[in-house]
Amino acid sequence: MKSRRLSRMAAALSIAAICCGSTAANAKDSLTMMLNYTVNGAVAPFYLGKVKGYYDAEGIDLKLMEGHGSGPTVQAVATHNVDIGYADFSTMVKVAAMGAPVKAIGVLMQENPTSVVGLAEKNIKTPQDIKGKTVAVAPGDASSQLWTMFMNKVGLKDSDFKTITGNPQTTINAVITGQADLLVGFATIPLISVEQATKKPARAILFADYNVNVATLSIIARDDMIKDNADLLKRFMRATAKAVNDSEKDPAAAVDALLKTLPAAGSRDTMIRTLKATIPFYRTPDTEQAPIFHVSTKNINDSVASIVQYSKLDPSANVPAKYYTGAFVP
Template sequence: MKLPALVAGVAAVLLFAVGCGGSEPETTTNAQGQTLDKVTLTLNWYPYGEHAPFFYGKAQGIYEKHGIDLEIRAGQGSQKTVQATAAGQTDFGWADTPAVLAGVSQGLDVKNIGVFLQTTPASVQFFTEQNISSPADLRGKTIATTAGDALSKTFPAFLKANGLAEGDVSLQNTDAAGKMAAVMSGQTDALLGYATDQGPTMQERAGKEVSYLRFAEHGLNFYSNGLIAAQDVLDERGDLPSRMVAATSEAWTAVQQNQPAAVDAMQGASEQLPSKEVLAEQLASTLELLHTDSTQGQAPGVNTEADWRATIEIFAEAGVIENAEEPSAYWVSDLAPEE
């Protein structure tokens, strides 16, 4: 990760250009004469099914109803999205919670304003023909991973929770894009990834069924993706952060009622966009992750302090952060959407 001093230097150069830090935010006017705030949202990766609520919310005028003219940008990993958000290169980001924890611990002035994926999609993924049905079946297997990312750092905790030692498996390091190729070519038996991302794509490309050992179903759950904002945006953009959270919560709620239309709203979003079939499977899997036991029945994006503490403890023990701080160091609790 970039050093805090470097990030701060980049931020100083970029603040004026992006309309933060005292410059006037840009606005547009819609057909009804309503003034809208121009807002950029940078995703954690290139668009895939998980991101359908943003595209659907924009297409259905949900963001516009909340006074937002939304521009959705592709990302290149949660870590870079956290850095870009802190540097003022984007108004809001969509990033994994461990990347936010790590960024804050390195001095980045950024906070989560609502975790939406509250059950982690982290998983071990493999072709069903491998006959892996429990964590114990991973003994002796080779697993593709990306060194230094949150999954690789929490995997030892997953093994420990299931009575395994790190030496029971072999890890083959590759970049994020190379993990699927490693499994499909037979170089590895499995990969560490998100069940809402690689699995459906790998299944379609290889023409073979993919199965999962999900962390959350085997003793290890933690917060995953959510909205983030720099402290400058929180301090200087008035009620925009609360409107962004409210609109996003409404969009996620609406998608649950019309998943096919949400998939259709993504068409043309990216040259790397998966097929409609894969998008639909990714979205359906994502919608299963919106709550923990303590937030069932709440609007998407409502978090609890207890869940935040549990997540912080897991990543402190995994070494993602050196010093576990109070949830308020990472999360703004008073922007939660209303029912």
């Protein structure tokens, strides 16, 4: 890795040597990160960090790429197509359990926003109200995996309701058009999308309220990056923590930074609302007063145990240290 600082030069060095040294000092480490999905308000903190120069100050030239779901993002990291990713923790655990050399180095969303979401007029307030309804689910999506855990926890069976399937956007459209009463998804973008399209209030039954919580969106890195580029990852996490802290204090400024970079990314108001809805999930009651990214050991251990159990992985896969390291958290 290139040095971030020049050593002190002796006065006897030639002017030419000094000029060459200055060029080396200004060189930045390139780092490419793939997001979990298309650009939206929830990822605005990364753009704020770029616009405010936090990554530059750490000697990093950060390139952000849109994703197409956590699965493809984790695979892109594992196969060296990108350096790091922002993806769902449970998706990463399942891929890593099958041999992919990836690990989370920072958990941003420590409480899971997965819910069943529907229009308030459907009067679905408790899990038992789901019986007899039509639920839209995206198979393989991170949220759908928690759905099984939730059903077991609250005593629901597949026969209690009708299921229709599609991709995440299809599930949102199904609720908007009335094909489904509910969708399984985050209580952030899907809920906001339903409300905006229908001009009606929506409601979410949050799985975490029923003790179904698995750490979710995280920074994912390959094992070789962790071993060979530890200093770069520490600098990245330090800059990102600053950007997230600023975004918590002023979500609108974070969204403005995103739109400064990508003016056609979407509605400013929608993005601000999305980021504001996302921020409460950065911490759990155990880490309410902790710095950003400081996830509890219990959360990691419980998350891994639940993922291994409900994803029907081999019990030997229940090794939290295989999937997470806190060594890079500032």
